[in-house]
Amino acid sequence: MLRIFVTGDNHIGLKYANYEKSSLLADSRTEAFRGMIEYANNEKCDLFVITGDLFHDVSKIPKKNIKLILDILSDFSGHVIILPGNHDFYDKDADLWRVFNESAKSRDNVILLTDYRPYEIEAGGDAVILYPALCTSKHSAVDENNLGWIKDEGIIPDSNYRIGIAHGAVEGETIDKEGKYFLMTRSELEDISVDVWLIGHTHVPFPRGLSEEYTAANERIFNAGTHQQTDVNNNTQGICFIVEISKDKKIRAKKFISGKIRFYRREIALTAGEMEEILIRELADIGDNNVVDIILSGAVTLDEYEDRRRIIEGVLSRFIEASYDDYALNKLISK
Structure with a gap:
């Protein structure tokens, strides 16, 4: 053999x-x-x-x-x-x-x-x-x-x-x-x-x-x-x-x-009032020792939108490297 x-x-x-x-x-x-x-x-x-x-x-x-x-x-x-x-x-x-x-x-x-x-x-x-x-x-x-x-x-x-x-x-x-x-x-x-x-x-x-x-x-x-x-x-x-x-x-x-580090891209649709919770949930299956790129869409509250950088970067901070695209993310306009 x-x-x-x-x-x-x-x-x-x-x-x-x-x-x-x-x-x-x-x-x-x-x-x-x-x-x-x-x-x-x-x-x-x-x-x-x-x-x-x-x-x-x-x-x-x-x-x-x-x-x-x-x-x-x-x-x-x-x-x-x-x-x-x-x-x-x-x-x-x-x-x-x-x-x-x-x-x-x-x-x-x-x-x-x-x-x-x-x-x-x-x-x-x-x-x-x-x-x-x-x-x-x-x-x-x-x-x-x-x-x-x-x-x-x-x-x-x-x-x-x-x-x-x-x-x-x-x-x-x-x-x-x-x-x-x-x-x-x-x-x-x-x-x-x-x-x-x-x-x-x-x-x-x-x-x-x-x-x-x-x-x-x-x-x-x-x-x-x-x-x-x-x-x-x-x-x-x-x-x-x-x-x-x-x-x-x-x-x-x-x-x-054999791979020790993975690269992930996720498209995540966010909902007003749940921005941080959704981000955490959608990335929960990815270990810290990886590289992540996320593409965001949906609408969030005005407070979430204005604070989006801190929220996003806080959730992504556990990864080796992370990037995000929030071009398609909108703020919810209250009537």
């Missing part, structure tokens, strides 16, 4: 420039990996696979951030497999990868996939062959991807575990109207005889509906999405997948909720 922890689109180095607590939000993306590594070790995973965009870019990531994530990844008990994505595309002369490669020399469990070739490793006494469709640029030529060399391999299924790892848009799952994000079709992926495909680029996970308990999977294409929600427009909890392949190549999978 082969058990794989799958994550991607982690965007270490994302700045959060529009937030007051930008450092906290940025650092939390790295700190979430501690829980991921602990969980993967407890689950006795053989591989920890990152399907691209571990880093947000190739030139502006501080050395200390690169070394810190490597320190955390090196605590995994098995192989850590890293695929360059379109944000952290592979260029051996890029600042990111020069620092990474130098720092990774002392971490013998970390494998960076830099070539279009099969990588054969051993996991639990079994041979595992990795087929990487890595990115060497931020964008692709229109409707092109990096699967060609894998198709040419003419893979014949056997007792070895054969794992495809790719970064790019998947037709039907990802918006890529111009076809510049290494667009792949499902049929194209399914026609290649690997045991599973581990995909990155789409921040929302698919297949949808995986629970926190193992279930048999009819699917061979797994995109875990981002491990922690990037912003309010990224509609995910922040999860990872654990994909298990049996000796007879049956697949089970489950999800692990």
Whole structure:
């Protein structure tokens, strides 16, 4: 049996420039990996696979951030497999990868996939062959991807575990109207005889509906999405997948909720005389350690309207960051 922890689109180095607590939000993306590594070790995973965009870019990531994530990844008990994505595309002369490669020399469990070739490793006494469709640029030529060399391999299924790892848009799952994000079709992926495909680029996970308990999977294409929600427009909890392949190549999978900070947007209709109570009630299900944006509508009393800033900011003060739009909020006119 082969058990794989799958994550991607982690965007270490994302700045959060529009937030007051930008450092906290940025650092939390790295700190979430501690829980991921602990969980993967407890689950006795053989591989920890990152399907691209571990880093947000190739030139502006501080050395200390690169070394810190490597320190955390090196605590995994098995192989850590890293695929360059379109944000952290592979260029051996890029600042990111020069620092990474130098720092990774002392971490013998970390494998960076830099070539279009099969990588054969051993996991639990079994041979595992990795087929990487890595990115060497931020964008692709229109409707092109990096699967060609894998198709040419003419893979014949056997007792070895054969794992495809790719970064790019998947037709039907990802918006890529111009076809510049290494667009792949499902049929194209399914026609290649690997045991599973581990995909990155789409921040929302698919297949949808995986629970926190193992279930048999009819699917061979797994995109875990981002491990922690990037912003309010990224509609995910922040999860990872654990994909298990049996000796007879049956697949089970489950999800692990890895995100520590969520971003919420709520539209709240207010009623005169109940402004504060409604705000408290409508946000009661959201924990303090989150980011909230609210859009207000309705009509409130004149006193509430004139005091609205104090009321709103008082209710929102418990969150890490909060913002509001009261453009559609009106004051009740008494006759």
